[in-house]
Structure formats: C-alpha cells, structure tokens
Amino acid sequence: MKDYAGVVLAAPVSFGYARQSPRGANWFIGCTLAEMLRQAGLAKDDVDGLAVSSFSLGADSAITLTQHFQMSPRWIDQLPYGGAAGLVALRRAARAVQAGDAEIVACIGGDGAAHRAFEGTAANFSNFTIDASFPYGAGGPNTAFALITRHYMERFGATREDFARVALDQRYNANHYPPALLGHKTLSLEQYLGARPIAGPLHLFDCVMPCAGGEGFLMMSEDRARHLGLPYCHILAAGELHNAHRDDPVQFRGGWTEYADALYQAAALGPEDIDLLQTYDDYPVISMLQMEDLGFCAKGEGPAFVRDTDLRFDGSGQQARKLPHNTSGGQLSVGQAGSAAGYMGIVESIRQLTGRAPHNPVSGARHAMVSGFGMINYDRGLCSAAAILGSAQQ
Amino acid sequence: MSKRQTMRQRLKLNRPSRRRLARPPRQRTPVGMDFTAANLPVALSLQHCSACGAAQYPPREVCGDCLCPTLVWREAETGGTLLAGVDLHHSLWEFFKRRIAQAPWPVASVRLDCGVTVFAHLALHTFSALPAKDAASLPADTRVAVFSHSDASRNAVLIAVSADTPIAERGQRRAIAQQLELTSPAEKPEGI
Numbered sequence A: 001m002k003d004y005a006g007v008v009l010a011a012p013v014s015f016g017y018a019r020q021s022p023r024g025a026n027w028f029i030g031c032t033l034a035e036m037l038r039q040a041g042l043a044k045d046d047v048d049g050l051a052v053s054s055f056s057l058g059a060d061s062a063i064t065l066t067q068h069f070q071m072s073p074r075w076i077d078q079l080p081y082g083g084a085a086g087l088v089a090l091r092r093a094a095r096a097v098q099a100g101d102a103e104i105v106a107c108i109g110g111d112g113a114a115h116r117a118f119e120g121t122a123a124n125f126s127n128f129t130i131d132a133s134f135p136y137g138a139g140g141p142n143t144a145f146a147l148i149t150r151h152y153m154e155r156f157g158a159t160r161e162d163f164a165r166v167a168l169d170q171r172y173n174a175n176h177y178p179p180a181l182l183g184h185k186t187l188s189l190e191q192y193l194g195a196r197p198i199a200g201p202l203h204l205f206d207c208v209m210p211c212a213g214g215e216g217f218l219m220m221s222e223d224r225a226r227h228l229g230l231p232y233c234h235i236l237a238a239g240e241l242h243n244a245h246r247d248d249p250v251q252f253r254g255g256w257t258e259y260a261d262a263l264y265q266a267a268a269l270g271p272e273d274i275d276l277l278q279t280y281d282d283y284p285v286i287s288m289l290q291m292e293d294l295g296f297c298a299k300g301e302g303p304a305f306v307r308d309t310d311l312r313f314d315g316s317g318q319q320a321r322k323l324p325h326n327t328s329g330g331q332l333s334v335g336q337a338g339s340a341a342g343y344m345g346i347v348e349s350i351r352q353l354t355g356r357a358p359h360n361p362v363s364g365a366r367h368a369m370v371s372g373f374g375m376i377n378y379d380r381g382l383c384s385a386a387a388i389l390g391s392a393q394q
Numbered sequence B: 001m002s003k004r005q006t007m008r009q010r011l012k013l014n015r016p017s018r019r020r021l022a023r024p025p026r027q028r029t030p031v032g033m034d035f036t037a038a039n040l041p042v043a044l045s046l047q048h049c050s051a052c053g054a055a056q057y058p059p060r061e062v063c064g065d066c067l068c069p070t071l072v073w074r075e076a077e078t079g080g081t082l083l084a085g086v087d088l089h090h091s092l093w094e095f096f097k098r099r100i101a102q103a104p105w106p107v108a109s110v111r112l113d114c115g116v117t118v119f120a121h122l123a124l125h126t127f128s129a130l131p132a133k134d135a136a137s138l139p140a141d142t143r144v145a146v147f148s149h150s151d152a153s154r155n156a157v158l159i160a161v162s163a164d165t166p167i168a169e170r171g172q173r174r175a176i177a178q179q180l181e182l183t184s185p186a187e188k189p190e191g192i
C-alpha cells in the first residue's frame, strides 16, 4: 500500500456542542467550516475539496451544501459511516491530495439535535434494523450493545468495575476539556455503579448522550501547510476493513485484527510507541475491543489491561503503565454529536500533536493512534478504521 | 388563537406520549411485510435460498451466501441456542416505554439451528427453573425455541421460549404472546 507522504492534517476544529439545538446539520457544518478557514487564514475558494458526514442533513447532501455555502469544489465526497466516517474521509482526502485531484480538502462531520431526532434516526437506520431489531424494544443501538456487552462479560469475565475504568478516566479528561458537555461534573465509581440501568449490563454512564456539534480538519500538502504557517501532523499509516469476522455469532472483535500489524509496520512503530490512543467509545466495551484488536493487549485481556493502565491524559492515575486515552473525554463525556463523533478522535489528536490542547495536553506526544467503529446495523457494528498520526517534530 | 399557535397545539397533543393507545413499531420494509404474511399460517417461516438452500434472516432481497436472486419462504425449525439475553430499562418507543414502566422488557439474541441469528422477545415465564425472573439469570447456550406471532401492530415478531415449551398449536403460541402483553396496545386511560 502506498504511504501517505507529503500530505498533512491541519486546522482542527470542534464546534458548538449542545445538548439540544434548533439549528440543523447545515448550520453546524457551515460554522465548523468557517472556523476552520478562520484558523487557517484561508478564503472559502481556497478549499477545492469537500468531504462531509452527517445523519441529519435530511433531503440535503454534500452536493447541495456546495450551493448553500456557495463553493465550487472540484472533488467531493459524502461518507455516511458513523464512527468510522472521519477516518474514511481522512483516507479518501489524503489520496485526493496526493493524486492532485484537490489541493485543500475540508473534512467535516456535523449534526443537529432536534427534539426526537435521535428516535427518528434509530427507527429508520437500515432495512435490517427496521425489520429485525427496532421492533424488539426500540432501544436503538443500546439493545445490540447490551447483548454484545453481556456476551463479552460472560466470555472474558469483564465486570462493571472494569468498564468504569474507561468511563472514569475519560470523565477526568473531560474535566480538563472545557467544551465537554459533561466536563463540569466529576464521576465517581459509586456514581457509575449506582447509575440507573438502561439495557442489560449497560447503565447510564455506559451510554453516550446524543447532542449537536461539528468536528473538522483540513487535508493539504505539507508544502502548502508550511507556506501557510500552519501547525500540522502527518499520517504514518491508515487502514479500514468493514463487516469483518462476519461469521462470529456475537461481535467480540472488529476488522482492526486484520490490519493492526500492517499499520505498525508501515509506521515503523509498535503499540508501546503510541503516546495517546483515541478509540471510538460509544460504549466502554467497544473501547476495550479496540485496545485488544489494535495490539495494546491480547484478546480477552481488555479488562486486566484497563485495570493496570492509567488512561488519564496527564498520567496522574495510580497505575504504573500510562496510555492517555480519549484525551478530551470521548463521546461518553463530551457527547455524541452524530457523525461528528467519528471525527472527534482525529481532531483531538491533531490538537495534541500540534501542541494546541492548552487545558488537557499530553506532554511530549508524538504518535497518536486513532480508531473508528461505526454503523450498528442489526446486531453488530460494521465499519472499522484506524490511523497512526505523527507530529511534525519526529 | 393564531393559525400558527393552533398548529403548535395540535403537534403537541399529537405526541405519542399523549395518546391513549400506543402500539409497537408498525414500519416494515417490503420484505419485512412478506415476513409477516409468510408467518401467519405457521410457527416460524424464513426465507431459504432456492440455489444453495441457506436460511436467511433478517429478511432480504438476495441470498446472503451465494447472491441467488430467488428466495422462497419455507417453514423453519424453531430450535436454537441463546447467545445473550438482556432486560431493557429504556426505550425510544412509547409502547415499550409504557410496558417498561411496569417491568423491564426482556429480549434475547438467539442462534437458530438453521444458522441465522435472530432478536426475539423473551418469554421468561416459560423458564420454570429460573431462580430470578430476569434475562440476566439466563445463561448463554440455554436451549430455546423461537416462534412468530402477530403483535398489536399486526406485524409478525419473534418470541423465544424455553425449549420444552409446547408451541405446536396456535392457541399455545397465542397464550404466550398475550402473557407478554404483545398483542394488545399499551393503554393510558387519560390519553387522547
């Protein structure tokens, strides 16, 4: 596979997180784009590529947005891949810039949070979901993940205390990331364990809070970024694989198992060289699957790994082994802004690797692993993607 | 009252939570409607591939194994193995919200012997040996039977029972569906 030399990521923006909003997806995507342009000192027409992900565009799409925003891109893509959308956008946009199909690509995930919008998305998610999962209690993805979590707990002996390790350290990180919607509240083990039940082993703090917001970044050549004087980071490796392990009766691993080694090889790094890890944390068990499948520990050792690892951004936890994880608080503590959630880990990693995380900095961060997981169709998540990003000061 | 306010008032009153009767989700895809039609006369009917014979679920347009375009509805064996069972304490849908207000709603994923995975409402009362009547006390690999029955929206839905539950007769199956309160709408007497 061809490498990602010569292209870089810049202008990370997280915009407008809110529990509910009368504004639509167009507003969040447009405002995120405006903020990216402001940060980069670019004019709208300097952007000649546009990649967009959203669940709530309604009748609109990436192409109708070009008229709304009065842009004339020569490269366009729409990536409806939920938690993997940002990484898939990153891979597509990087190739477009390498090939010369576009010079600067804006990659944006954004969604509104209108009253009862989440219910509509869940009820109409896909044909399989309409016929075979939504009629069974209408819990949305909670039902599928309650079953997956239950299975994981029985098979590998994970406990709710283990899942708490992920949620609590992320809340600590969110306490140091001002935009996090739950960042003003602390979370104790007692609160976590005593939370009201949602579905099977899942309780309130295992589930993300749907919200509105936007996340975006720019992809361009390294020369261009240098010329613009923009802080940037590199893509050392990236991969994706979808509907992997399709014969597993219950999901307990994702496509990462099939390309994690290749990623480390391409980056000439190992898991021990990763300074921060951003997993897609729609539920704590999914973060554990990613830690296992990306080689941080063996399959089934996720519970022991999080027990023995300090996941805080500043290494202030008691455990000797440190792995800053979901350093802005992840979706569990920031909120899940629809498709923006699939961009969150990339945007936060760019901030960290370019020294632009003033409140929650991972000191000396050089290598970030970002992982995405998405599209809970019927009984499992279908998309997997991951990338290793590197700071410009290698 | 202005026209706009009247409309707002109507929308507010028209919320599912305000209605007297709430029913399970009615929406199905065209093949989902075929599933209901095929399941009316039998305990369980699934699509089977006319070329390779593979059973299919969820309902679909082409064979998931060999992509053969012709799938036929055929009676299927009801036996299967529990993958996981959970109690739902939260729902996005008013019918289940009202049911859950009374007691958690148990559902399960089941691997049928014919090789497909189904979600089903879980009839915990048929598991006589169960100490606590919650889905969490039902271990994986428990043998179960899965049959279909019409819910209060007149769609066929799947119900999982203990393997030794008699379900050969329609009346037996109806009694289980009724005991789950699946066949009647969830009523709110003061609703509109």
Ligand SMILES: [Zn+2]
Pocket (backbone or CB within 6 Å): B049, B050, B051, B052, B053, B054, B063, B064, B065, B066, B067, B068
């Ligand atoms: Zn076939």
